[in-house]
Amino acid sequence: MVHIAGVNDIVMWIGFIVLIIIFLVLDLGLFNKKKRVVSIKQALTWTGIWVGLSLLFSLFVFLEFGNDAGIKYLGGYILEKSLSLDNIFVIFLIFASFKIEAKYQHRILFWGIIGALIMRGILIGVGSALVERFGWILYIFGAFLVYSGIKMFFDKEEDFDPHESWIVRTIHKIVPVSRDHKDGRFFITDKKRFAITIMLVTLIVIEFTDVVFAFDSIPAIFGITTDAFIIFTSNIFAILGLRSLYFVVERLHGMFEYLNVGLACVLIFIGAKMLLDSFIHIALLLSIGIVFGIIIISIIYSIYFGKKVKAKAV
Secondary structure (H helix, E strand, C coil): CCCCCCCCCHHHHHHHHHHHHHHHHHHHHHCCCCCCCCCHHHHHHHHHHHHHHHHHHHHHHHHHHCHHHHHHHHHHHHHHHHHHHHHHHHHHHHHHHHCCCHHHHHHHHHHHHHHHHHHHHHHHHHHHHHHHHCCCHHHHHHHHHHHHHHHHHHCCHHHCCHHHCHHHHHHHHHCCEECCCCCCCCEEEECCEEEEEHHHHHHHHHHHHHHHHHHHHHHHHCCCCCCHHHHHHHHHHHHHCHHHHHHHHHHCHHHCCCHHHHHHHHHHHHHHHHHHCCCCCCCHHHHHHHHHHHHHHHHHHHHHHCCCCCCCCC
16 A cells, blocks of 8 residues: 655645635635626636646645655546546536526535535545555455446436435425525525525535445545545545536536446446456556546547537527
């Protein structure tokens, strides 16, 4: 198992968390200040900003910890960013199912990302502790990824209906739910009684969905590195740009018909790599190149051979 000297220093962890909090405060103040429909130009600008910040941090990792750590960070970032695209498509379906207006979607996504950051931190901590103590669990992760990849081939996003999920049915049993969200609120007083709005139900479903997807993406990154700091930082930076990336992908959703096939291949490849690593060792750079290549090929194939769906106007 590879460890990087100084990574576990509490100052390094606190410094990174403070940096993320600053980014979130800026995001809340600049990008989430007004209720508005986010244009594709704004979404592309902010996507570029988040990617730029992620690459700047990779430069810090290269300079502070060396080339090996920097390559692993970039590999983890690319992998997590790629797998998050499938999550974005499901979020698109959730918003459509609950009929959430476009001008309120960015608010739900902001709080959804904060919840995702917390949950990913917990899951990464648990996963790292398990791998540290039980090295053989990587084989379980690998088998699970192969199974998830094969299952993804046969799953259809169009079949997903959040209204039929047990989490939504449970919410309705526990607390009154109002469709009147009162200008984007999560809580209201409906007929003199407390109620949550469909906005909060949507947020809860998105959070639950992210946890489900994390069971694919987090084991996958262990196929690249077992260092908790590299896993955590690459995961967090990949998640930070999801909200702006959503508004880009949402407008181009129909152009990526075969992307889920590519993502399934990525999961199968990483899982097989983890299972066969003792017999066939694939160099890290080659692994990253294969993952990146699969995603690019699936996107190009979707554009040229998939259904031609006109992107939404800005």
